[in-house]
Amino acid sequence: MAATDHSKQIKQDSKTYLITALLQLLKNNNLNDITVTQVVKKAGVSRMAFYRNFETLNDILTAYFKPKIDAEFDLVINRTQPDKKIAALGNFFSETSDTMELAIQRNYEFIVQDIFNENMMHFYDTVIKWDEFSEIQKTYWIRFMSAGVYAIWKSWLLNGQQESLNDIHILISDFQVSTLKALVNEKHELP
Structure with missing residues (x-):
């Protein structure tokens, strides 16, 4: 033993x-x-x-980043009040800005993005009630929002974090609400 x-x-x-x-x-x-x-x-x-x-070397980076990103998302999903989840994600973005900038500079951002996207899919799958949406709407909406949130985060970091996190939270929330409403409207307009 x-x-x-x-x-x-x-x-x-x-x-x-x-x-x-x-x-x-x-x-x-x-x-x-x-x-x-x-x-x-x-x-x-x-x-x-x-x-x-x-x-591969990519596996090393996955082994390093996945537990860290997974743990942050676990805190947001399971231990953060519903109305504070977007703010908690924003704090995570802010806290990891140096790490993300290096990932972009050193050409391994795709590894961080894949782990992020996986977690965003889980995040949206747990925080939104999907009863009135089709599986196709759910799947592609989650992918769309995950890519969008990531792109906003990346742009915010690369532009020197000039906007407040609160402004970014409002923007992301507005996108979420607008796109979900569009899906609801689409469902009701279909024959």
Whole structure:
């Protein structure tokens, strides 16, 4: 039993070292310019340790960002009052602005965006009552809003966060309400 626990700890340590090494390399390099060899050398582990934990460098970034983003969304979905959820998401956007800017600069934003979109789908699926909408309306509305919220967040960050978070919250809420009303109206207008 002790050997198994020891092996698990070694694997976890290797994973941590690899994540740390890649994040350090990303401070000065684009993701596409970094190799597995560079990461394992910086981490002080073998290639075998890399492949026991990950298949690609993207997997390292997913392993790092997914638990963090998932935890933030879990707080918003499960522990935030309904009328404060958009504000809580906005605070998350603000708090992670440096991380997001680096992801954009270093060409791994798509990893953050995929995790974000996955969480937004879960968020909207849990906070909106979908009884009067078709599955197609629900699916595509969620994808549309997720992409829109992400685009607003990204633009806000890249433009130096000039608008207040409250203004951004109002904008997103207005888009949500307007597009949901349009779906309701569409349903009632269909033959």
